[in-house]
Amino acid sequence: MMKTVTCTAPVNIAVIKYWGKRDETLILPLNDSISFTLSQDEMCAKTTISISPTFKEDKFWLNGKEESLENPRIQNCLKEVRRRASKRKHESGVEGTLNWHIHICSKNNFPTAAGLASSAAGYACLVYALGQVYGIEGDLSSVARQGSGSACRSIYGGLVQWYKGEEDDGTDSVAQSIAPPEHFPDLRVVICVANDGRKKTGSTIGMRRTVLTSRLMQYRIQESVISRTAAMKKAIKEKDWSKFCDLTMADSNEMHAVCQDTSPPCVYMNDTSHTVAALIHQYNDVKTTSGNVNHKVCYTFDAGPNACLFVPGAVVGELLGLLMRAFPPSPTQNTDTYITGIPIQPTDLTRELKSLAEEDGQPTGKLKYLIHTKIGDGPRDLTGSSTSLLDLSTGLPK
Ligand code: DP6
Numbered sequence: 001m002m003k004t005v006t007c008t009a010p011v012n013i014a015v016i017k018y019w020g021k022r023d024e025t026l027i028l029p030l031n032d033s034i035s036f037t038l039s040q041d042e043m044c045a046k047t048t049i050s051i052s053p054t055f056k057e058d059k060f061w062l063n064g065k066e067e068s069l070e071n072p073r074i075q076n077c078l079k080e081v082r083r084r085a086s087k088r089k090h091e092s093g094v095e096g097t098l099n100w101h102i103h104i105c106s107k108n109n110f111p112t113a114a115g116l117a118s119s120a121a122g123y124a125c126l127v128y129a130l131g132q133v134y135g136i137e138g139d140l141s142s143v144a145r146q147g148s149g150s151a152c153r154s155i156y157g158g159l160v161q162w163y164k165g166e167e168d169d170g171t172d173s174v175a176q177s178i179a180p181p182e183h184f185p186d187l188r189v190v191i192c193v194a195n196d197g198r199k200k201t202g203s204t205i206g207m208r209r210t211v212l213t214s215r216l217m218q219y220r221i222q223e224s225v226i227s228r229t230a231a232m233k234k235a236i237k238e239k240d241w242s243k244f245c246d247l248t249m250a251d252s253n254e255m256h257a258v259c260q261d262t263s264p265p266c267v268y269m270n271d272t273s274h275t276v277a278a279l280i281h282q283y284n285d286v287k288t289t290s291g292n293v294n295h296k297v298c299y300t301f302d303a304g305p306n307a308c309l310f311v312p313g314a315v316v317g318e319l320l321g322l323l324m325r326a327f328p329p330s331p332t333q334n335t336d337t338y339i340t341g342i343p344i345q346p347t348d349l350t351r352e353l354k355s356l357a358e359e360d361g362q363p364t365g366k367l368k369y370l371i372h373t374k375i376g377d378g379p380r381d382l383t384g385s386s387t388s389l390l391d392l393s394t395g396l397p398k
Contacts (some may be wrong), residue, residue, distance in 0.1 A: 002049060002052035002395055003097065005132040006388045008044040009125035011116070012037045012153045013189070013308045015248040015300060016229050017255040018162065020211045020221065021205075025076075026170040027149045030211070031225045032179070033162045034232055035153045036310070038189060039376030045121035045130040046382075047106040048389035055101035057350030061120075061389075061397050063107050076146045077127050084143075085134035097134070104129075105389040105397050110371075116191070116306065118169040124145030124154030128379040135264055141175035157181050179236055181375040184244075188315030188342075191371040192323065194272045194305040203255075203303045206259065206266040216261040220254055228254075241312070245284070245298035248310065249277075252300040268303050272327070272366045276307040279360050283319070286352060316372070318353070321346035323370060325357035325368040330365035341372035 018033040060069045070076070082098055106126065108118045125145040130136070141162075145152035152174065153160045158181040165173030201209070210217050228251055235243040261265040269277075280299050287295045295315045299307045311319050320339055324346050329338040337347065349357065391398050 001054065002050055002392070003133060004048060004050040004388060004390060004392060004395075005129050005381065005383045006046065006048040006385070007125055007129040007132060007379055007381050007383075008046045009121050009128055009154050010037045010040045010041050010157070010376055011043045011110075011118075011121045012150065012160065013300060014150065014153070014302070015244075015310075016232055016251050017300075017302075018149050018227065019255050019258065020217060021135065021149070022164075023168075023170065024208070026173075027145050028170050028173050029149055029162065029164045030221050031230050032164050033150075033153070034229065034236075035150075035160050035162075036189070036375050037154060037160060037257050037378065039374045040380065041376070042371060042373035043108075043110040043116070043121070045106060045108050045125040046387075046389065047104065047122075047125040047130045049105075049133045050103045050390050050395040051097055051100040051133055052103075052395055053096075053100050055103060055395060058101050059103045061105045063398050064232070064397075069104070069364075073123070073147050074126070077123065077143055080143045080146060081130040081134055081136060084136050084138075088135075089362065091096065098143050100147065103390055103395045107389065112216065116304075119148040119152045120150040123151035124156070124379060127151070128155065128381075131210055131272055132381055136393065137344065139174055142170060142173060145170070145173060145175075155378060158375060159183060178233070181377055183236070184241065184312075184375075187375055188311045188316040188317065189373045189375070190309040190311055190319065190323070191373070192276055192307040192309065192327075193271060193368045193371065194307075195365060195368050196270050196272070196305045198270070200267045200268060206262070206303060209264075209266065210258050210262040213263040214258050214261040217258045220258055224254060225251070225388045242288075242293035245296045245310070246276040248298040249280075250299050256301060266303075268305060269301055272362070273301055273305045275308060275326075275360055275362060276309075276323075277301075277367075279322070279356070280307075280362075282308065282356050283322060283353075286356065287315070317344060318346035318349065320344060320372070321349050322357050323367070325349065325354065326360050327362050327367040328364045329367075329369075333369070337369065339370050339372055341370075360394060
């Protein structure tokens with residue numbers, strides 16, 4: 001009688017940032033945002049959901065630990081999926097299954113200790129799996145949005161836009177694919193995981209505080225982010241890589257500027273983050289004076305110190321060589337443990353790039369490691385393969 005589904009969902013990285021809400025409960029943003037969905041081969045969330053008439057209560061396990069399902073964001077997602085399912089209860093047996101208890105088991109395949117935002121992939125995966133178990137058709141991004149705003153963008157692959165929407169009930173605040181994963185061919189992503197033990201203000205609290213206290217935020221919302229989003233869409237449509245890079249860095253810097261303008265300030269980037277950003281600008285100067293703007297690299301930072309770099313495949317080996325020289329791994333690491341993800345050999349540097357890396361040279365261990373990945377597709381249904389996180393006879397974690 002038990003019904004089980006297993007799904008995975010990707011991480012996404014915004015190039016036009018979501019920062020600030022107009023409705024905290026429905027999670028409606030103050031501006032549109034645009035992101036890249038990352039490959040699930042390197043990073044993903046995985047969720048198994050079982051429903052059965054024999055389960056005694058709802059249960060939830062996250063990264064190996066049993067957790068309460070009372071969290072209002074999870075409850076909102078569950079409520080919304082069940083509401084949509086009940087609309088088609090006249091169909092084969094849906095109605096009965098809506099009263100069955102549910103077991104949910106989720107985990108991330110990347111270390112939460114890395115400080116990488118896992119809530120987007122996590123909520124996208126939960127909502128996608130709920131959609132599969134109850135047979136929901138149509139857009140699920142507006143449900144995932146109610147778990148965590150940025151999660152709505154992980155419902156689709158490639159380049160994705162989250163439209164802020166105009167309606168008070170949030171029905172038009174949805175994500176949509178704006179270009180497939182291969183739109184910028186052979187694009188790679190390098191995530192620089194910084195060593196940083198400071199306690200950060202979570203994004204929900206941070207953005208609330210920015211909306212309440214920052215005057216610079218008024219300028220962002222009323223002017224700059226609107227024109228930058230339009231320019232970004234044009235750069236994407238025209239495949240203008242150089243422009244895309246400039247806009248991505250400008251929007252990350254503006255988000256961190258409004259965070260700094262918040263009272264008390266929300267500080268997410270650290271010295272290492274700023275050194276990575278400076279190194280990227282210097283690298284781009286070398287690339288553009290040699291005439292190849294298609295080899296430009298750009299950075300973006302979320303609510304933490306890790307740089308996310310978008311890198312044309314032709315120069316990713318060189319860039320990794322540069323990062324390894326400017327941020328040497330700790331003595332206990334080798335190239336393979338320092339550069340994780342898609343296997344790659346960093347290339348030898350020209351004399352010019354060597355001296356550039358050495359100018360900014362840092363002591364070892366400033367970066368924990370690098371993740372080399374690429375752009376990817378949306379959530380996947382793995383049901384039927386042997387990868388379920390719940391035992392198919394008991395419905396308990398394996
Ligand atoms: C800096 O989606 O984590 O990553 O909606 O309150 O859960 P809540 O916030 P969240 O915010 C992410 C903010 C960001 C920028 C972005 O992804 O657009």
